Amino acid sequence: MIVEAECEHFRFEAVDVGAGVEGAPPPIWVGGNSPSAIRRAARYGDAWIPTDLSLQEYEDNIPKLRAELSRLGKPPSSLEICSHLALILDNDKSRAHALAAKIASDFGEKPEEFEGYALVGDPSSIAERIAQYTALGVRHHVLSTFLTESKNTLLHTLRLFSEEVMQSV
Template identity: 30%
Template sequence: MPILPTGPLSYGMQLPIQSQSTLYAEPWEAGATPADLARIAHTADRSGFAYLASCEHVGIPRRLAGAMSTIWYDPVATLAFLAGVTDRVLLMSHVAVVGLRHPLLTAKQYATLDHLSGGRLILGVGAGHVQEEFEALGADFAGRGGVLDETIDALRAALGPEEFPEFSGERFSFGGLGQLPRPAQERVPIWVGGSSPAAVRRAAVRGDGWLPQGGSRDELPLRITRLRELRAAAGIEKPLVIGAITEPLYVGEPGWRVGRRTLSGKPEVLADSLRAYADMGVHQIQVRFRSREPRELIDQMTAFGADVAPLLDT
């Protein structure tokens, strides 16, 4: 089921376990297993979650490893694994650092994922921020913004319906090379991640959706206004799917310290707070739950789908 600007407020989540930055990972994730990941994905599939997301880093330098950790699963492999244990939930890269590789290679990987999953891919892309990662792979870190712009254009061509896609740009050109299987979707949605002025502009003029990174909910209205202004100035009539990352959540009254930023309480309280995102013009929210073990996370997801989600559009 696609996420549409005209539809009700959708909700999805960044998967735990597959990335374990100290900014958000729970202690239990360090010892989690692929079976835990599959159970969490299955819960999302049956609890009305619109998507599951996996992010990307190829390698973390020692200077950042303490904060970021070095646990970052490959998003294509992770989402393909979860495609086999789910039926309806969409599968999103949030975000793929597509400037690290040639767009034909990226297209091959994600077209196959979309084909195997029956058309459930959302390709979220971002510029990246780890210089050593780019240098190790021979990618252009200083010019990564321009590389990403052209890569998005190239991916539009490479993920289209043609068996022999063609593209000619300043950095990339290809033609006469057939790639099957094609994506199951006629048009793979490309959502642009980032909240910098450059990322907002890129989302407005090149994206089908926007995935903010960082910032508070108070900053969202100005950025949404800017997105719409830039999109209108570019003459693009198709609406942009606008997202937001919510505060951490806990459904019910926690018996442990969940942090002062965490929204907790009865379903009605949470839904009332989250509906404010829709009032700003947000179409999909990415939620995250505090938990002490996989079972608690699954219980939180189930409670959100059953008790909070039905109240988001009332």
């Protein structure tokens, strides 16, 4: 499609905006935790990415997702399962849990509630928790590190994750 436009700040003539996407279209990741979000992911998505679900909630919802895929005549492998979780990582497990308790308090939650859906601990405990999600079928993780205390803490978290956690998952 060829378009033209002119206004106070710009003008363009005969611009082709119909080139489209080259190659395969990008995958569509559908977010949401509700039953209707699960149905939308199964119907329209290439992946389902809920936010802040515990292992138990994944265990409860993945069969619902697979049942919806089956109802639509799609194989379970047609949809990737992803996570979006907070990451609180430190070499000292007690420091990680103390920061998680502070964050939970800031959110008006109990620490055990927050830790139910966040990855909190030292590198080995984080790797073990990721392995538990993997065992349920989660294949991609989006980890939020914005809950750190400072830029230095963030850089330390990223370094620990890349050097120690990623090597073992």
